[in-house]
Amino acid sequence: MNGPPIAPSPGLNIIPPELSGGAPLIVVVMGVAGCGKSSVGQSLAATLGDEFIEGDAHHPPANIEKMSAGIPLTDADRDGWLATLAGFIAEAHRAERGLVVACSALKRRYRDRLRGDCERVVFLHLHGDKALISSRMGARTAHFMPTALVDSQFADLEMPTADEVVLSYEVTLPAEAIVADACARLTGDRKTGDRKTGEKSGRNA
Ligand SMILES: Nc1ncnc2c1ncn2[C@@H]1O[C@H](COP(=O)(O)OP(=O)(O)O)[C@@H](O)[C@H]1O
Numbered sequence: 001m002n003g004p005p006i007a008p009s010p011g012l013n014i015i016p017p018e019l020s021g022g023a024p025l026i027v028v029v030m031g032v033a034g035c036g037k038s039s040v041g042q043s044l045a046a047t048l049g050d051e052f053i054e055g056d057a058h059h060p061p062a063n064i065e066k067m068s069a070g071i072p073l074t075d076a077d078r079d080g081w082l083a084t085l086a087g088f089i090a091e092a093h094r095a096e097r098g099l100v101v102a103c104s105a106l107k108r109r110y111r112d113r114l115r116g117d118c119e120r121v122v123f124l125h126l127h128g129d130k131a132l133i134s135s136r137m138g139a140r141t142a143h144f145m146p147t148a149l150v151d152s153q154f155a156d157l158e159m160p161t162a163d164e165v166v167l168s169y170e171v172t173l174p175a176e177a178i179v180a181d182a183c184a185r186l187t188g189d190r191k192t193g194d195r196k197t198g199e200k201s202g203r204n205a
């Protein structure tokens with residue numbers, strides 16, 4: 001594997017033993033716009049054989065219009081969107097299915113909302129330098145999110161802490177390295193590839 005080695009941050013990157021070996025986990029790939037949620041999330045879901053849900057596809061049109069116009073979302077704007085994604089997570093949890101969701105989940109209370117009482121939820125936080133993330137956002141074509149919103153994204157970000165179940169990666173790492181390391185930590189002694197492949201539902205349309 002190329003790229004810098006993966007060094008877990010203290011207290012993070014540990015999947016509690018009670019989550020290893022049981023039903024597949026539900027992963028929320030989180031972080032500010034442009035950090036790599038969609039790229040890493042899609043690839044992780046494909047590797048695990050789980051369904052992938054693109055959170056952006058579930059914003060109401062008013063939220064997309066607001067962000068496109070360079071106006072940051074408020075807690076109220078995010079409320080219904082988080083409820084929708086929390087519903088998908090609860091459904092996967094009930095069915096004991098694995099699931100990967102790309103969702104910024106910037107604030108602690110948003111993450112608590114997404115998790116609800118589903119104990120199999122793990123957050124995968126992609127974090128990095130504002131300048132690097134801005135340049136990746138700027139290089140992206142055909143995306144509604146303007147680089148102008150990067151400051152508000154960082155202002156809203158509440159870094160996950162060790163009392164949350166979090167895998168944390170620097171965005172300087174290649175996406176393939178992040179996926180390989182996360183996959184190994186998430187599956188523990190479970191094997192990937194022998195699970196039923198998640199349906200690619202219309203949720204991402
Ligand atoms: N680990 C990485 N290394 C280099 N480029 C990356 C990495 N992850 C994502 N990218 C690129 O950065 C840009 C933003 O990634 P994207 O997945 O759209 O982020 P997000 O979904 O968080 O907004 C894309 O052009 C993507 O190809």
Ligand SMILES: O=C(O)[C@H](O)[C@@H](O)[C@H](O)[C@H](O)COP(=O)(O)O
Binds near residue numbers: 037038056059
């Ligand atoms: O809560 C928010 O402010 C948004 O959800 C935001 O964080 C999210 O990242 C956008 O939907 C942009 O989409 P990308 O993350 O794909 O740039």
